[in-house]
Amino acid sequence: MADYSSLDIRQRSASTETPPEIRRQVEVAKLIDVSKCIGCKACQSACEEWNDLRDDVGVNTGNYQNPHDLTAKTWTLMRFEEYENPQTNHLEWLIRKDGCMHCTEPGCLKACPSPGAIVQYSNGIVDFIEENCIGCGYCVKGCPFNIPRISQTDHKAYKCTLCSDRVAVGQAPACAKACPTGSIMFGTKQAMIDQAQTRVEDLKSRGFEHAGLYDPAGVGGTHVMYVLHHADQPSLYSGLPNDPKISPLVAFWKGGAKVFGLAAMGFAAVAGFFHYVTAGPNEVAPEEEEEAVEMAEAKRRQNGGGEVRPH
């Protein structure tokens, strides 16, 4: 069985243990060359087949996009955008394979409250371990790319695993293996970056002067990268974030808030304790009981009441 020993884990969600630092695997990456993509959906098909997923048979809503969005059973999806380039007046059919970007600093992992439900292997793959997933949906809020989906049947989070089972035995992810035009490449991250450079040059020679590599620094870089003709405006490609980063809200909630919270609660308790040992209890003296009785007596007389009833 292909299995990652703890030594190959770089980060692990909600864990108090420090992950081992000794061993480092070579980082792998998937390079999606949008300029070579024909939107054939072979990647979607191969993904469903390899991962034994079968989504529902939907309907046509007026475009080529099916299923209409990522789901717990659709881990990768071709998104189609018809763009009329104002500079050239040419129609461009911008087709992007959407799916987990396998960030170096994964928002999902940062947000996850369940120990070991999300791990990052030292080769860069970010994997959901559904066995440990509690279905809270924090990863959905943590992800800057809107990728994870919670299944409404088993209430667990799902997304692309970068075929960790294939990569573990030295094979390319199913989508990369299938891709007919070689638009999806797979290899070491460095090899993919080098590959991207040659593609960018080719695109520039064909008039796309803003062609470039999408490997956003905001999340520490990704292990799924794009070659874009319009790297200056990623959002053209069905809303690919221009400058993705973990939301400050999530960052604060998982950082400052956590510390402040525990501190505040702890302080309240401790303060109470020291107050008790300094000021001591606030108790009723016997005299006050007697004064109370007298006051009651007096009040009763005013009211002209009878004898005090025996208990």
Add this chain to the structure above:
Amino acid sequence: MTNLWMDIKHADVITVMGGNAAEAHPCGFKWVVEAKAHNNAKLIVVDPRFTRTASVADLYCPIRQGTDIAFLSGVAKYLLDNDKLQHRYVSAYTNAGYVVREGYDFQEGLFAGYDADKRDYDKTTWDYEIGPDGYAVVDETMQHPRCVMQLLKKHVAIYTPEMVEKICGSPKETFLKVCEMMATTAAPDRTMASLYALGWTHHSKGSQNIRSMCIVQTLLGNIGMLGGGMQALRGHSNIQGLTDIGLMSNLIPGYLNIPVEKEPDYASYIAKRQFKPLRPGQTSYWQNYNKFFISFQKAMWGDKAQKENDWAYDYLPKLDVPTYDVMRGFELAKQGKMTGYVIQGFNPLLSFPNRAKMTEAFSKMKFIVVMDPLKTETARFWENHGEYNPVDPTQIQTEVFELPTTLFVEEEGSLSNSSRWLQWHWQAQEAPGECRSDIEIMSEIHLRMKEKYRKHGGAFPDPIVNLTWNYAVADSPTPSELARELNGYTVAPTTDLNGAQVPAGRQVDGFAQLKDDGSTACGCWIYSGCYTEKGNTMARRDNTDPGDKGIAPNWAFAWPANRRVLYNRASCDPDGKPWSEKKKLIEWNGKQWVGFDVPDYGVTVAPDKGVGPFILNQEGVARLWTRGLMRDGPFPTHYEPFESPVQNVAFPKIKGAPAARIFKGDLADLGDAKEFPYAATSYRLTEHFHGWTKHARINAILQPEAFVEISEELAKEKGIAKGAWVRVWSKRGSLKAKAVVTKRIKPLICDGKPVHVVGIPQHWGFMGHTKKGWHPNSLTPVVGDANTETPEFKAWLVNIEPTTPPSDAVA
């Protein structure tokens, strides 16, 4: 394909026109992407729709469907006017200098000898002037007013950029950009690959569409070159094989012909097929026709085919009409003249034009037999499926059989792909249920009939009872046994190529070894070499590729003679030097032809012998002008589709293609632009394969529901919302589908008027996992190409309106 898939990576320009390779052949299209990435190739896409192929193109040019000839004739004119020719190639390797005989003429869109009633030509004048030496007259200077070059200039003269824009709706500037890009490959070291498929064949002048590009490619000197050629991408996995093996009314395996009535005996039959050279010393390879024919007869009837009985010539049926193609078959059925149909892995109810006519034809037959691994609509044409198949079973008296057959994973054998490779495959699982292979079923049918004829006699039993049947297990011949028959074997002692003795019962090495003396038998001469004494060459799996030419000569077997690039002699100049070192395929080393591919030429024939590179042609050269070989003219001419939104501006008098066949009833079923203003076209989507993948869950998920594609402009005009239901109807029928409103289809301005295109993909029916839907054949007209009878699926007229969803089908 004249070349092969990997070869495309050598192209400098790639034109995808009359096809949509990225969508229909994604894995082959990889080599286009490779050419772009590693050979700095430019990709041109000419298509009515901005397709998936166009999405990665360097230059996209819109065109109105059915006007390719005008467009490409315009390109030819551009090349001629601007002297963008591969001169040496054109003068040495084409018939440009050949002088055409007196009497040949072309007036107002018609060639000499037209007979309006027959819708056919008398082609006698369509030939060369024959000199006193008995050979065709050639004017090397190409100045003779009747030489092919001059006639060509005259013929394409009308197709100016302005005229092209008028007819095709392609913007002049874009058209000229296309011309310029193509023209760059006139240089001897630059080549253009032309990729096409059904986008060219599905027309009433499909063959001429292809001819137009052949002319362009020949003028540019791109035929026979690495990274050049005419790449027919083809359709099904073995459509090449079925054509090669001649499963057609008028064919004998290896592109030989079934005799016609007028040829009562073998002498009269072969006389018409001698194919003597038209120039001195030319190969004219078809001179060997008789060897191939006699070997075929021996393969069919063995000892019963003897010289004395004309090689059992009478065993063959004789044609009274050019073809009994499917459309004629169902026309006859509709007329009640057919008793039954045996249908093997085929879904004609959703494959041939005019669904209503198909249903009527099926209903009039006594029986049909469907052999298929899937539950097809055809086998259920009688079953009521609500709106999707509104028939009343009780009114249909047809007896129907559905026989379960095995799938590719449950059998072994070979398939021929579009690169002409015969590849062997192996069995991976047992067949489910009671499935049987087509081989077993056809064998059983034959054996049972033979038995009945033996016992009770009947009409002319001889060809049946005498059919060669030397299989170890009579009712289950093995694919190997059959492959050995296709390859050919000796039936009597004979000699091989070197004159050495060969005993009877040996596999031949290749078709060169076939004899006309009855000593050899061969099922399909062009497949000879696929299963020799050395074994099954189709099962070879050595993918080494010397020189990185994309040839891989030892992978499987390619016909003919394991040759990977046809006409490869033309990749060298007349002296035998490659036009370009970079694109070297073969070369003359002083003694013989050597190189990366099997020479398409006599291996020891020296260049100075003046033998032309196109050895199958009587001229030895490529034909810019095709004599009488095409039914509808020696030059391509622009004719409008039979249903066209505009009239023919080039030849206003002519409606449709003059020589295309159309039956009376179908002629009456044609609609006009007043009633049906929109130009419809049908096509495939990459998520599906015909009607098959609607049975595969994943493909159903990827593209679940039938739709039609229209421009934003038309949608606005008609008040059609994105994703809403529309009704599309023609003179012949109606269908409902979702509307995909897209920028990828734009109205085309033809002759000043906007023409709206309605695109109708063809993958849905009433069986399988996808949502139920209609096939465009509910709407298409029954008219075929003049030469091949391929239906005009790519250009017809419809109307469109918003509508309500279909009431769900009653299963």
Add this chain to the structure above:
Amino acid sequence: MTIHTDIRDGETRPLHQDKGGAPEVLYVPRYTGLQRVNHWITAILFTLLTLSGLAMFSPYLFSLTGLFGGGQATRAIHPWFGVALAVSFVFLFIRFWKLNIPNKDDVEWSKRIGDVVTNREDRLPELGKYNAGQKMVFWGQTALITVMLISGLMIWNTYFGGLTTIETQRWALLAHSLAAVIAIAIIVVHIYAGIWVRGTGRAMVRGTVTGGWAYRHHRKWFRQMAGGTVRKGSVDKRGS
């Protein structure tokens, strides 16, 4: 006769004394049975919410999910506790909101907070049923529970996951956890007050306080009550 040691001075005193010599003590009713039940339901739910909430708030406390049958179960049950608490709290609110309307004594009390924490109540003004501190707990929880209810529904993925944008849910998540932190802190103080001010617990367990307690801490309220349903009796054997 049971001997019993007083934890304050370690002296030994008999728990039962002769009726004759028994000192007189007044008992003043403070909470009805229903009010006490309502309070404790709310308190228990608050505790459960704190435990299950903290489990999902900090990895250090994730093991608390063990109390609820694991992570999935904790995630599933937490929002239901929340809904229940909200309902229960609504009743508390209806019962007590009038009594918690601030007045000028509260201002005075707040000014002298120093005397409050040093047990110098004699320097404080006479107070009604509740002092400013208790009122702050009341209004604080009212506000925080409302915040937690609304934000909680927004991030209740199972039912309302699709109703708001992810960005909104990020805000909700942050608001929810901050509100929770404050609420918990307040409750810690609330509980401590019950320990610090002797005789208070009896109010929420038995429903009565001793006259002396009322006289000392809420004299204004005691004046209203005195002569009313106060009753005299010996030291309650069961205590409180």
Add this chain to the structure above:
Amino acid sequence: MTVQVSRRGLLKGVGAGLAGGSLGALGFGGLQPAMAAAVRPFKLAQMRETRNTCPYCSVACGVILYSLGDRSKNARSSVMHVEGDPDHPINRGTLCPKGSALLDFIHADTRTKYPLHRAPGTSEFKRVSWDFALDRISTLLKEDRDRNFLAKNGDLTVNRWTTTGFLGASATTNETAWLTYKVVRSMGALVFDNQARV
């Protein structure tokens, strides 16, 4: 006296404090999942590989069929996964959306499994035996051929049969095609075609 009151209050407070603050520390360590993450086992490890060709388009991509069972006597083979053949010169291991989904085609629930027969005028298929089907079909063919076979047209020998049509399948093997050709032509049939046109 109030003694007991305060004592119990204190105890109660301490209890609450404990519950609130320290349960986490009471240690539910057993609940902590193992450190190693479970990567799905590689499912092809021991499957049998068979070389085949994609049955769809004419590119003819090489495919590898991974099937369950090693062909031992008691194991029934069934294809479990299909992947591109990396050795194949054309597709080099890639597959299109159709080829990648071949598994669902192979195991389609709309595959035919038994011979079915629909009698004239009825509205349903009935399962029949192969023997019945093949005998009935050969009888129907012979009847029609004997009735409509045209041996001569005038004095020309034509030996043709044009009242029953045959359609070849363009996804069958060359070997099937050749056998079909032999059987059909030997009967003198002319209404014979295939999918080349569509």
